[in-house]
Amino acid sequence: MKVFMRIINKASDIKAPRQVQQKLKSKWFIGLDKATVKSLESMSAEEFFPKACQRILKPTGIPEKCYPPVVFEDLSRFHSQAIAAYDLCENYLSASTKFLKRSSAKKFATCSHELTHYVQSVNIYRTAGLGEEAVKKYSSELAKEGNVSYEAAYSKLENLRKNLVAEMGEISPDSKEGKRAKKLFTEFISDSRPEAAEREAHRKRNLAYFEYLYAKFFK
Numbered sequence: 001m002k003v004f005m006r007i008i009n010k011a012s013d014i015k016a017p018r019q020v021q022q023k024l025k026s027k028w029f030i031g032l033d034k035a036t037v038k039s040l041e042s043m044s045a046e047e048f049f050p051k052a053c054q055r056i057l058k059p060t061g062i063p064e065k066c067y068p069p070v071v072f073e074d075l076s077r078f079h080s081q082a083i084a085a086y087d088l089c090e091n092y093l094s095a096s097t098k099f100l101k102r103s104s105a106k107k108f109a110t111c112s113h114e115l116t117h118y119v120q121s122v123n124i125y126r127t128a129g130l131g132e133e134a135v136k137k138y139s140s141e142l143a144k145e146g147n148v149s150y151e152a153a154y155s156k157l158e159n160l161r162k163n164l165v166a167e168m169g170e171i172s173p174d175s176k177e178g179k180r181a182k183k184l185f186t187e188f189i190s191d192s193r194p195e196a197a198e199r200e201a202h203r204k205r206n207l208a209y210f211e212y213l214y215a216k217f218f219k
């Protein structure tokens, strides 16, 4: 009986890591490997930010030419403790000096949170009818701020929308994805906190955090 148990244990020893890995592949979102983490760890925070974003966006299928620019800027206009932000209307990602002081796993997780808002935004652009509406809405918001004309903002965002649709296809407004995009857009343009959008970003943030640490220490 003891021998039998040992055989069973040996068999499960072999199978378990593979099963776990398969589970991780389906559940975790980017399949990060140790070499990538090692390479990210060797970078300065200035280099880390764009590289981590590229890595996070890789499995989304979004063409690289549509990736949002990433910059460092003072974000105290949002909150004194603001670490990073995705600008929905201007489509760019920014990090404050507070970002530089975080651990690499937390930096990675922060990128994942903000990029989730970018991906949400991409799905809005790709949804038939809704995408056009979003381009007009964001352009008029930008024109109101006064730094850019409506026409200039419109042509830039419409170009982004057209590229996304051409490369990734349109989402039907009646599909599950389309309805979700509509819900998120309604949240984004309302004055209250976008609860559903934030919930998803927070979940992706946590996944990225644990996936980064898992790749760093266990893979």
Ligand SMILES: [Zn+2]
Pocket: 113, 114, 117, 197, 198, 201
């Ligand atoms: Zn957020």
